[in-house]
Amino acid sequence: MIIKARHTSHGETAARRINVDRQIKLDELEYKMRERFDISYEKGIELFYLDEDNDRVIVSFEDELALALESSKIPIFEIVVKPKVVDSECTYPQVPKGKPGDCVEVLVESQYLTLANAMREDTKAWGTYTYTNDSDIIKVLAHSEKIDLPDDPPPYNVIVTLRLLPGNLRYIGTTTRGVTTLSYGPYDLSYILENVRTVPINEKTYFNINSS
CATH class of the missing domain: 2.170.130.20 (LCCL-like domain)
Structure with a gap:
């Protein structure tokens, strides 16, 4: 199946279409999105699904990912780099x-x-x-x-x-x-x-x- 992946960096949003298995796991999706947007593993991230109302719904469990992939439209996911708060x-x-x-x-x-x-x-x-x-x-x-x-x-x-x-x-x-x-x-x-x-x-x- 095809999903759309988005990432915003330095105020600019880029989007890509990615072919994934419908049974893809959360860590596999994270890997693909990090790879496509060149986000290193030293950076913490959060994954979001944009629902029918264009609300950003956080995806942190496998069942949340499964629900997002059941959408009749092309699912849209967004990867967000968390701000580094380290003392x-x-x-x-x-x-x-x-x-x-x-x-x-x-x-x-x-x-x-x-x-x-x-x-x-x-x-x-x-x-x-x-x-x-x-x-x-x-x-x-x-x-x-x-x-x-x-x-x-x-x-x-x-x-x-x-x-x-x-x-x-x-x-x-x-x-x-x-x-x-x-x-x-x-x-x-x-x-x-x-x-x-x-x-x-x-x-x-x-x-x-x-x-x-």
Whole structure:
């Protein structure tokens, strides 16, 4: 089937017709639209469907996409780049710094994204769901089940979005998927994981890391 895709950049709107399978999945549609409009994966996006009243209806679940594709007319989708609201950035193994409420993005390169690194005895993490801000991010990624770490370095990097929170009087350690975090407290600064997204290794990011 044919859909129409739109994107506005620098005040100008471009539209393309794209041939897609009627059973296309949300991540596949996102990939096609990013590719057609050259939107890198370091940028957060939202997808919208323009309904019969020309209202922008957000599409974030598979059933919402399925309903949009049932339209008798050519469905119109719009991809919107979300404004970047990040207080600071760092590159693993740097410790994220800031004040409670800050959003911090951490670039983790492929070489670190292995289960063996998460199981290392010389790295530590304290807490469950809410972690001390000096907790090792690789351990936390595995412990929180936000990502499945492979045995070998994957063909991508990841960008982890953290939200800094006030410290806790007590952090409770647990074991999840073979990764153990420790109990501790009090401590003056915490974080939670808000998002994890993959980016191609060969893609230049705003962290200015160029992998060979």
